[in-house]
Structure formats: structure tokens, C-alpha cells
Amino acid sequence: MLTKFFFMLRQGGMNPSITELLTLLEAMKRGVAGHSVDDFYYLSRSCLVKDESKFDRFDRIFAEHFQGIEDALNPLTGQLPDDWLQKQAELYLSAEERAQIEAMGGFDALMDALRERLEEQTERHEGGNKWIGTAGTSPFGAYGYNPEGVRIGQQGSRHRRATKVWDRREYRNLDDSVELGTRNIKIALRKLRKFAREGAADQLDLEDTIDKTARNAGLLDIRMVPERHNAIKVLLCLDIGGSMDDHVRVCEELFSATRTEFKHLEYFYFHNCIYESLWKDNRRRHAERIPTAEITHKYGPDYKLIFVGDATMSPYEIVYAGGSVEHWNEEPGAVWIKRLLNVYPKSIWLNPEPEKRWDYTPSVKLIRELMDDRMFPLTLGGLDDGIKALH
Amino acid sequence: MLIHDMTQMKFTGTKSYVATDDLMMAVNAAITLERPILIKGEPGTGKTQLAVEVAQALGRPLHEWHIKSTTKAQQGLYDYDAVARLRDSQLGDDRVHDIGNYIVKGKIWEAFASDETPVLLIDEIDKADIEFPNDLLQELDRMEFFVYETKELVKARHRPLVVITSNNEKELPDAFLRRCFFHYIKFPDKATMEKIVDVHYPNLKKSLLKEALEAFYKVRDVPGLKKKPSTSELLDWIKLLVAEDVPAEALRAEDSRKAIPPLHGALLKNEQDVHLFEQLVFLDRRTNSR
Numbered sequence: 001m002l003t004k005f006f007f008m009l010r011q012g013g014m015n016p017s018i019t020e021l022l023t024l025l026e027a028m029k030r031g032v033a034g035h036s037v038d039d040f041y042y043l044s045r046s047c048l049v050k051d052e053s054k055f056d057r058f059d060r061i062f063a064e065h066f067q068g069i070e071d072a073l074n075p076l077t078g079q080l081p082d083d084w085l086q087k088q089a090e091l092y093l094s095a096e097e098r099a100q101i102e103a104m105g106g107f108d109a110l111m112d113a114l115r116e117r118l119e120e121q122t123e124r125h126e127g128g129n130k131w132i133g134t135a136g137t138s139p140f141g142a143y144g145y146n147p148e149g150v151r152i153g154q155q156g157s158r159h160r161r162a163t164k165v166w167d168r169r170e171y172r173n174l175d176d177s178v179e180l181g182t183r184n185i186k187i188a189l190r191k192l193r194k195f196a197r198e199g200a201a202d203q204l205d206l207e208d209t210i211d212k213t214a215r216n217a218g219l220l221d222i223r224m225v226p227e228r229h230n231a232i233k234v235l236l237c238l239d240i241g242g243s244m245d246d247h248v249r250v251c252e253e254l255f256s257a258t259r260t261e262f263k264h265l266e267y268f269y270f271h272n273c274i275y276e277s278l279w280k281d282n283r284r285r286h287a288e289r290i291p292t293a294e295i296t297h298k299y300g301p302d303y304k305l306i307f308v309g310d311a312t313m314s315p316y317e318i319v320y321a322g323g324s325v326e327h328w329n330e331e332p333g334a335v336w337i338k339r340l341l342n343v344y345p346k347s348i349w350l351n352p353e354p355e356k357r358w359d360y361t362p363s364v365k366l367i368r369e370l371m372d373d374r375m376f377p378l379t380l381g382g383l384d385d386g387i388k389a390l391h
Numbered sequence: 392m393l394i395h396d397m398t399q400m401k402f403t404g405t406k407s408y409v410a411t412d413d414l415m416m417a418v419n420a421a422i423t424l425e426r427p428i429l430i431k432g433e434p435g436t437g438k439t440q441l442a443v444e445v446a447q448a449l450g451r452p453l454h455e456w457h458i459k460s461t462t463k464a465q466q467g468l469y470d471y472d473a474v475a476r477l478r479d480s481q482l483g484d485d486r487v488h489d490i491g492n493y494i495v496k497g498k499i500w501e502a503f504a505s506d507e508t509p510v511l512l513i514d515e516i517d518k519a520d521i522e523f524p525n526d527l528l529q530e531l532d533r534m535e536f537f538v539y540e541t542k543e544l545v546k547a548r549h550r551p552l553v554v555i556t557s558n559n560e561k562e563l564p565d566a567f568l569r570r571c572f573f574h575y576i577k578f579p580d581k582a583t584m585e586k587i588v589d590v591h592y593p594n595l596k597k598s599l600l601k602e603a604l605e606a607f608y609k610v611r612d613v614p615g616l617k618k619k620p621s622t623s624e625l626l627d628w629i630k631l632l633v634a635e636d637v638p639a640e641a642l643r644a645e646d647s648r649k650a651i652p653p654l655h656g657a658l659l660k661n662e663q664d665v666h667l668f669e670q671l672v673f674l675d676r677r678t679n680s681r
Contacts, residue, residue, distance in 0.1 A: 017569050023424065032420045042416035050568035052431060052575035202463070219481060222474050298559075 005065050009048065012061045013287040016048040023047050037066070057287070202226065233264035235299055235344065237278065239309030240269045244352075266299060272313040273333030274340060275324055292336055296343040304390050305340060305347035308378070311367040312353065318366050337370050347371070348386040352378040408437065408444040409579075409586045417574035418445060427531055427553035429568070432576030434558060435621025441576075442512035442554040451552070452505055456498035457514045464526030467499040467513075471540050490540050499530060500545055508549040517560040524567040532570060579622060581608065591626050592633065602642035603629055606652045610659070613668055620658040628657040 006021050024047040033039040041062060049058045208223035215221075268278035269285065277289035316323035318333045341347055349367060351358065355377045358364045368375045376386035402418045404410035410418070418441075421428035430438045446453035456467055472493045479487040486492045496504070502511040516524060530536045534547035555571065557563065579587060581604060588600055607628070611619050620628075631654045632642075641653055652658070659665045 019569050023426065023572075027420045027424055030423050032423050033416070038412065039416060042413040043420055045413070046417040046420055046572045046574055050429070050563075050571070050573040052577075055575065220474070220477050222477075 005044075005061075008061055008065055009058070012057060014049065014054055014057060014061070020048050053290075233299070233303045234266070235295070235303045235305045236265060236267040237274065237305070237307045237309075238267060238269050239272060239307075239311075241271050244310055264303070266295075266303075268295065270309070271324075271326055272309070273317045273324065274307075274336045275327075275329045275333055276331065276336065292340070296340065301343055301345065303344055305344035306386075306390075307347070307349040307371075308352070309349070310351055310353045311349065311364045311375070312361050313363045315362050315366060318363055318370075334366070334370055337367075341371070346390050347374065348389050349375040350378045350382065350386060351375055355382075402445055402448055405444045405448045407590055408440060409583060409590055410441075410444075411579075411583065414441075414574055414576065417572050421554075421572045422449075422552055424572075425550045425552070427555055427571045429555045429557060429563075429571040429573050430576060431557050431559055431574070433578055433619070433621055435623040436576045436578060437622060438556040438576060439512065439514050442510055442514075442556075445552065445554065446510035449510070449552075451507065452509045453512065454498050454502040454505070454509055454551070455512045455514060458516055458518045458523070460518050460520075462519045462523070464519075464523050464530075465497075467497040467527065468530065468536050468545075469497050469500055469538060470495040494538065494540060499527075499536075502551045503534065503545055503547040505548065505551070509551045511551040511553045513553065513555045515558060516555050517557040517563065521564075525564050528566060528570065584622070584625070587622060588626065588629060592629060595629065595633065596639065598639040599632065599637075599642070600629075602639045603632060606642050607658065610652070610655070610668065613671060615667060616659070616664050617661045618659075618664060620660075624658050624660070628654060631657050 002021065002025065006016060009016050024044055027033065027043055027047065028040075033043040044062075045055065045058055049055060203225050205223040205225040208225075209221065212221040212223055213219065268280060268290065270278050274292065276293070277291050278295065279285040279289050281288060314323070314325075317325060318337075321330055321332050322328050323332060349371045351364070353361075353364070358368070358375075364375075374386070374389050376382035376389070402410065402415060402422065404415065417428055420426075430441060432438050442455070443453060445451075471490075472495055476487055476490070476493045499511065502509045531553060534550050535544060537544050584604060584607075585600065588595065588604070592600075603625075607620065607625050610616075635654065637653050655665070655668070659668060
């Protein structure tokens, strides 16, 4: 019985270890918990969960296991039947046909229409131009084409313009083991380094020792200094998924380079734009989100903030509440970016997209304005300039 | 036999410490299984106090090890004062031949050498270097360590109850967490808070307590405070209220001219917070007077 609970916890994104399970079993054997469910709850929580931010998740899984509440973790998947979303047909539109399709009067109208249609529609739908389904030209659904469409149940962006993704996509976790080709970037990042002496005095300062001993009439006077280490602290926010898929390799290189360069490096992922929460593990991005406010509270203003992203998105995603393609955001992305910039005055945005193309994308312009023009291309030269801006 | 002895001991809070059910469960599990317990929580919710109270309740000696940013794991075990030995050798002191003379015991060693099962408090472990907890894994697991200078194995005579507190300034390593029981002291609700105040000020007038708590939670609810007042600050504040003999009526916020609670300096420790609070009260007063 507990084994099942244990694996449910692991599936739910907590990672209790076998030793912890054994500890719990031993504690139960020794009668620590008595016989009430409350006692067992407290005991198992104390044994298996070591982070108060995971208490809530533990509570839900506990409830699911012991009361059989279905699908406690996935409220969304329950709402959209799977077979609607299966890829059944492909629809190829010519350039003229695409030009014929008009956007449906603004973002709010789009969301209202989706809500209405979700209520109206009760069957699976394919093709056509109104109902939500696959391969049609309605603004809702997947594998079709409508420039202001809301994407439902599609495995990747086909035209990279959709304004809502309901899919729970498994993004590839950024791998930081790529070493080849990172040398160039590493050299540039060295400029970021600032050596400082910090911490306990635990190294012999030979020169000072000789000097002080001499002054002390030959009686030994040992002098110590703290170890030298890199005092620079960096918060790295990486865009992942969507239009960034092409740039993932470049980002991976940057990532594996920065890992080895700083003592304090915290990295977070976002999708297209920053909102109220970020995540650390891309495979668990839907389950384990960290509130952005918590990040600004935890990491002080002495951290330097580096965004990496192509800033290519629908402008809705930056300036409108509810503009995110993944979820309903109460406040627009611009507000969150400004908030972060207030806390971290030293910040830059690195853009893997070539600089000459920036002017053609309105969202890049918006982000550049937000960043006070501190956007730099992800090249050696760009990194050089960016690092100068950070100092 | 000692294990048996320990399992009989149950911690149920003390006269001066209110323990919630989940806290008692975590502490008792740690006592029974002789594993360390890690306590986290907002500052001022009594994390450090817990170790003191547990030691007192169980009648065990307490060894406190307060961690600073410069503390090294080795210092908890022992220090080899090589410099003193070098000096002695230059001065021709006889002590120099016994290296044991220069081994200074750390807090963990002291606890290991204790005659009865002690309580060992490792306070604010997150203040130290990131590697600090990892350096103590083996010592806390096996409750033994090796002194290389004297080739001596120091083994705990009785496995101490290790209480570790953390303020969440740094993340602790997984390997370390796995070996501990964990408890997060959440901020007490009103009912628990009444009990806590009652334990500290048993003769407090009911009316004053009610008004004080109301005002206190109101201050805590002010959005955007840099540092929310905690339990220990509430207790200090009530002490002041009693000392100044402030009547319960003065705490009532209905009188808008006196909406800032008296002696609020005990609750708000940050100039900006006081300023923010005064502004909010001012705004509130304006909207009310319209």
C-alpha cells in the first residue's frame, strides 16, 4: 500500500528516496504514529517532504491516494477530451488562402468566443471553420491556420503564431554537458568574473607571515587570508519551447559555459515572456513552478540578471493580461519584466536571433524598449557588449 | 536499554512552549528513530527555542552550536591548534610532545562525550558555506568521527538528538535532507497564538489580548511589508503594552485618529515599513471620513 503511495509521490513530481520510505516504515513499526490518519499524515510528511513549498503538492497526492480524488494534479487534461485532439488530418493552405483568412477582431473577442464555443460544442470536430477540432480554419484548435488562433492539443508550433497553447508539452530539458564549441563563449564570460576574498581565513598568507614574524623578533606569527573565489552572482532566465526550438543548441552552449564560470548561478526557464511563475526543471514545468515574486525575494539585488530568448512572440503576450500562450496571466508580461528590472538593475537580454532581423518583429522592439536597449545578440561581440553593460 | 529509555520520552510541549500536533509528531519521530530533525520557518516563530524546550522537557543537557558564515564543519568536531604548538616548541614548553594538548574539542565532540543522551542544536545551518551540511553527513549518520592527529575514533556515547534550524537562505543538499526529519513551523493561527500569549502572560486581561491580537494580525496583513512582525515581536509588544499599562480601548482601530497602534515600533522594525503603514492608515482615514 505504501509502495503505491510512494510511486504516486514520485510521479507527482516529489522525489522521496527509498531511505526516506524505509525511515517512515521504521517509524511506523516503532509506533510513533499511533493509529489515527492525522498522525500518519504528519509523520509521513515529516519523513518524505523536506521542502515546505512542496507541502501543497504532497497534500493533494495524499488526498488523492487516501480518498481517491481523481486527477488531483491535472485539472486541465480532464477538461479537453483526448480524442478531439488527436492528429487526424493535415490541411495545407496556399498563400492566397492564408491571406484570405482574417483575424477575428482582437484578443478579448477571441477569448470570449473560445469560452462560448467550448460550452456550445459537445462533439469531436475535424475540418470546417467554426468548431474546435483539428486541421480546420477556425481560430480554435490545432494543425490549421488562422494567424490569431488558439492552439489546442498540437504537438509543436506549426506556424509559430498561436496565442494559446493548452497542450501539456514535454519540453526537452536543457542539457548542460555540451562542452564542444563553448570555449569562445567561456572566454567572453570570463570578463564577468570579479574575484573577491570572502569567507573564512583559511589560507596561509606567506608574505604577511614572514613580515609579521620578523617584526615579532622571530617568533612565528601566522597570517591567514580567505580563499579567493568568484563572487559574481548570476540569475539566468532561459526561454524554452515555441519559437526558441531552433536556438536551443546555442542556448545549451551558453548554459554549459556559465555553469562552470560562477559560484552562484541560478537558472530558471520561461516560455516567450516572463509571468508570475518560472520553472527549474523543464520536464516538470507544469507541476513545479516557482513564483517570480519568490525569486526576487530570495535573490538580492547584487545578482546580475541575464535573459536569453528570441523575444519573438505575439505582442499580446507582452502587453495584455491573459496574453500568455500557456495559461491565464493576471498581469501582462511587461509588468513582470519591469518588476524584475526594478529589483535587478544590472540586467541584459541576449537574443540568439541575428540583430538585423530584430526590427521586423514588433515584440523584439517592445522588449528592447522595456530593457532600455540592453538587448545584445548571442555572439561573441554581443556578449562582450552585454557584459560591459552588466558592470 | 537507552533506546528503550528514549522511546518512553514523548515531547508534548512545555509550560512555556506551545507545540502543535505536527511539530510534536516530527520531534517524537526524531527522538524515537534517533535521526536529526530539521526545523524551518519564518524568523521569530521559535525554531531555536524548540531545542531549548525539548532539552528541558526531556531533562537532557543541551549543546548549542551557532553557525556563522565563517563556520567550518571541522570546527564542530575539533580544532588542531597548530600555531599554539609551534609557539610552544619555540619556547621549549614540555606540553609540545603530546599532540593531544592542542586538540580543542568542538560542539559535536562535546555532545558525543556527554554522560547522558544530549540534545545538540545546530542553529541556522544555512548561514554557513554551501558544502557545510555535506561535510557533516557521515558524522551525523554514524555519530562518530576520526581524529587524524591522535589516531583516535570518537564515538558518541549516546546518540544525541540533533535539532537543526534553517532560515532558508541557502538550499540544503538532498543527501543531507534525506537523513533528517523535516518540520516547517508555519505562522500560528489566532487560536494557537492565543495559547502562546497565554503561556507567556497568563494574567493578561482577555479584552487586551483580543484587541492586541486583532491589531497584530491587521498589521501582518498589510501588503508589501518588508518584514512581517512575528510571534516573538508580538510577545515583546504585549510586554510593552502591559508595562505601559495601555488600556484595551486604545487598541481599537475604530477611533480613526489613533488608528496606528501604540508602541508600534515593537512590531515594525523597518523604517520603510513604518512609513508604508502610516501612509496606508492615512489613506484609510481619508476614505472613511468621506
